[in-house]
Amino acid sequence: MAGLTLANPATILSFAALCASIGAGREGTRGAVAAVAGVFLGSVAWWAALTALVAALRTRLTARVARGLNVASAVIVGAFGLVAIGIGITG
Numbered sequence: 001m002a003g004l005t006l007a008n009p010a011t012i013l014s015f016a017a018l019c020a021s022i023g024a025g026r027e028g029t030r031g032a033v034a035a036v037a038g039v040f041l042g043s044v045a046w047w048a049a050l051t052a053l054v055a056a057l058r059t060r061l062t063a064r065v066a067r068g069l070n071v072a073s074a075v076i077v078g079a080f081g082l083v084a085i086g087i088g089i090t091g
Helices: 002-007 009-021 028-058 063-090
Strands: none
């Protein structure tokens, strides 16, 4: 999964833009390492908090509520897909 993310051109360009905008190259290698470490630690903290929250909430959900969330999520993702197809067809 991480390899797929790292190979995504949008991710590469976003990360390059981030590093350029904060001036990561001004302080040489030290600044670049600090920027990369900050992004990495921020990402790890976000995912740790998100998974902890989901794990805590999951124990409180009934099977019926979980099924409803799954169906609602599928409908939303499907709707976004249909909109994307419509935009692609109409230009």
